[in-house]
Amino acid sequence: xxxxxxxxxALVQPGGSLKLSCVASGFxxxxxxxxxxxxxSGKGLEWVARIRxxxxxxxxxxxESVKGRLTVxxxxxxxxxxxxMNSLRSEDTAVYYCVRRISDASDVFDFWGRGTLVSVSS
Amino acid sequence: DIVMTQSxxxxxxxxxxxxxISCRSSQSLRYSNGYNFFGWYLQKPGKSxxxxxxxxxxxxxxxxxxxxxxxxxxxxxxxxxxxxAEDVGIYYCMQVLQIPVTFxxxxxxEIK
Numbered sequence: 196x197x198x199x200x201x202x203x204x205a206l207v208q209p210g211g212s213l214k215l216s217c218v219a220s221g222f223x224x225x226x227x228x229x230x231x232x233x234x235x236s237g238k239g240l241e242w243v244a245r246i247r248x249x250x251x252x253x254x255x256x257x258x259e260s261v262k263g264r265l266t267v268x269x270x271x272x273x274x275x276x277x278x279x280m281n282s283l284r285s286e287d288t289a290v291y292y293c294v295r296r297i298s299d300a301s302d303v304f305d306f307w308g309r310g311t312l313v314s315v316s317s
Numbered sequence: 318d319i320v321m322t323q324s325x326x327x328x329x330x331x332x333x334x335x336x337x338i339s340c341r342s343s344q345s346l347r348y349s350n351g352y353n354f355f356g357w358y359l360q361k362p363g364k365s366x367x368x369x370x371x372x373x374x375x376x377x378x379x380x381x382x383x384x385x386x387x388x389x390x391x392x393x394x395x396x397x398x399x400x401x402a403e404d405v406g407i408y409y410c411m412q413v414l415q416i417p418v419t420f421x422x423x424x425x426x427e428i429k
Contacts, residue, residue: 242417
């Protein structure tokens with residue numbers, strides 16, 4: 196069974212840092228690009244970041260709104276992706292989902308984790 | 318950025334009746350392999366989004382056949398032939414042709 200489980204969400208003060216994890220199982224993690232998508236309460240979906248697989252040289256990409264503050268990484272030996280979040284702002288408050296996409300780009304996002312809540316407030 | 322525009326933003330449907338949601342992309346989503354890098358997702362209340370239709374018109378594994386996707390140029394349509402109570406939630410379209418990945422605003426489906 197495919198599973199992607201996010202963790203690390205918490206209440207943090209503006210300017211603070213947080214590191215989210217996404218642990219995957221039930222599929223060949225290394226064959227997938229990993230994306231992070233967030234959703235503020237009652238709002239729509241916003242793409243945040245992507246990390247390619249080894250065939251894509253682990254290339255990363257970020258939304259303009261988070262560039263320079265968020266960093267995505269992965270450890271294929273542990274089937275985990277991380278999202279390091281620095282200089283957090285109130286507008287970063289959201290549920291963060293990790294999502295997979297097959298690395299040969301033959302499909303779209305086909306599985307989403309359950310999400311982890313990040314709240315940025317003083 | 319590619320803009321995805323959904324309509325309507327909400328609809329209420331009687332069980333057993335059909336429903337249709339449209340999504341228009343600001344540019345072609347067709348990849349070199351001939352497929353549109355486009356998907357439809359349903360986010361049920363309190364849940365994460367689940368894939369319904371991929372590559373414009375391919376029903377995802379386990380999705381009931383009352384769901385179908387059609388495509389014409391930059392216009393995409395999700396059709397539900399007979400709405401059931403379990404279909405309530407928010408439907409999103411998405412393009413994954415270009416970074417940043419972008420989503421439609423979402424369409425809330427309610428049962429009358």
